[in-house]
Amino acid sequence: MSRSARLVPAAAALLALAVTGTACDGGVHGTPGGSGVRDPYFPKAGNGGYDVTHYALTLDYTPGTRHLTGKAVITARATKDLSAFDLDLSGLDVDSVTVEGKRARWNRAGQELTVRPHDDLDQGETFRTTVRYAGTPKTLTDPDGSEEGWLPTADGALALGEPVGSMAWFPGNNHPSDKATYDITVTVPKGLQAVSNGELTSQRTKGGRTTFAWHSAQPMAGYLAVVAIGHYDITHTTGPHGLPVLTAVDPTQAEAGKVLAKIPDIIDWEETNFGPYPFSSTGAIVDRPGDAGYALETQTRPVFPADQLDTSTLVHELAHQWYGDSVTPKSWRDMWLNEGFATYAEWLYAEDHGGKSAQQTFTDLYEGDDEDIWAFPPAKPSGAAHISDSPVYQRGAMVLQKIRQKVGDDTFYDIIQGWAAAHRYGTVDTADFTAYVEKKAPDKDFGEIWKDWLYGNGKPDHP
CATH class of the missing domain: 2.60.40.1730 (tricorn interacting facor f3 domain)
Known part of the structure; x- marks a missing residue:
């Protein structure tokens, strides 16, 4: 009382x-x-x-x-x-x-x-x-x-x-x-x-x-914001430009160190694609399987249950430091601006490291049998229980690939880097993003992408 x-x-x-x-x-x-x-x-x-x-x-x-x-x-x-x-x-x-x-x-x-x-x-x-x-x-x-x-x-x-x-x-x-x-x-x-x-x-x-x-x-x-209390093995290293990297790993999960050792290289790759890292340190926290049911992009120091730590997920959560943490949604309706971007970062990383191209990943999803992707448009989740569902992640990433198809690589990277720079430490919504894209490529018509891929219900007729 x-x-x-x-x-x-x-x-x-x-x-x-x-x-x-x-x-x-x-x-x-x-x-x-x-x-x-x-x-x-x-x-x-x-x-x-x-x-x-x-x-x-x-x-x-x-x-x-x-x-x-x-x-x-x-x-x-x-x-x-x-x-x-x-x-x-x-x-x-x-x-x-x-x-x-x-x-x-x-x-x-x-x-x-x-x-x-x-x-x-x-x-x-x-x-x-x-x-x-x-x-x-x-x-x-x-x-x-x-x-x-x-x-x-x-x-x-x-x-x-x-x-x-x-x-x-x-x-x-x-x-x-x-x-x-x-x-x-x-x-x-x-x-x-x-x-x-x-x-x-x-x-x-x-x-x-x-x-x-x-x-x-x-x-x-x-x-x-995050607080992690317990027994941790703390490791200090450095990333690009002397960026401090601090990792905290539950002693029972020492194998996680092999994946976490990739942080400096991943940050370097992400800086090349997304622009300068926006914060004054980086790292990760790894706890035991089951301590949390998901990985989370807590600022500067993402959290991973050990059973959900792999290179692709590490790329995803570190990409959030640009998209979600530095550039943050004005409301939870705009979750795709976090998750679509971080998912697309996984696609790009695979493309640059001997895996499928982003276009092939897009095509596989479009031609696949996962109907959940088309349950609702990424910019209009169907309720609070669905802001972390696959349309927000996968179809959100597909929107970015459609923009890349439309404008070509040079303009596309200008867009995603410029977006992170223009709204650094700020808050944004989907209308801000579509306006930014149209401003950066004024000779292109994005109406069909916005109507069919970003806001439209169901599976678009053409990939």
Whole structure:
């Protein structure tokens, strides 16, 4: 039960007025921020009225008890006059909330943590909110049945966020349209490691516990934040231009090192095809089979269950660092801009490394008997449970091959490299992409590709 539920009746009434934005003293000029950003597939995700610029997360976790203690310091800018605003937080118990150092009233309803600051916030004002919380973090189940959030493992935990799992372990604006920089500091029992995004800035042991501090200087969507706690063999190497490469591998999965050793060469190949690597480090986290049900492109350091790590999947998740992580979808409807591109990267890598050409892969899919590919168009998934289905991946990649057929290789590579450069660290939707393609090849007509391959239902008549 939240503390706000124990207010005396008069105070509770006052809170209710504050949360709805109704003036009780004539002095309120702001209104509450929205409790969602109306994502077409996850309408409760995210919040309106502010943009986060930085998260400073301080976590303390004990695997034996599964107890997490957290402090989130959230720096944001108000995009309207605010009397209240929401953060997304699923489960966990909130101990206190302050805004600009002053105690704030708050209440809970589902995944919404509604905060009423002591003083209204003016449009354009930068403000800092501190939330202290604790409890046993939850594992969430997606509409497609996969698990995310906080996943307990044999010797620790794995925190994964796509699409909305990050709210299981920290409060925030839980939508890819609001990206921020991060500092993630994790304290665990001595002998365990805590691995996260970006670069390790400090490590210290005191009183039988070790604290790891990680810094991500480039903007990141909340679903790409990761924390991996457990026993890991840590390896440091370098990639192109001296790029730091850090891999963390569960000691029982040492064979993974043979695949991970390809990271520098893969990054070099991807830079040739996609443009400069967008972040200040790279690497991977490999856990035991079953610790997660999927690989995920967590920023700078993708996560792989050992049984899903192979060269093609590594190429895929590293390609996401350009397409998905640096250039991020404005809504979950635009998932194909992540997965179609990363899948096409697999096709291109095979083409350049003795495998089938991308055109042959395209033809095989078109002529094959996998009807699931044609279940819906890549730009219009048929619901939240289907944003990771094969049309988003395979047919999304087919759209890119159709563009390549239309414009030729020189213009095609100008398009995919220019797209990554023009929207570096930004957010995009499908209309942004089609407009960009048309601008880069103004003498070509893409109407049929958009109508039949990107937005059209069923299998197009001609490959």
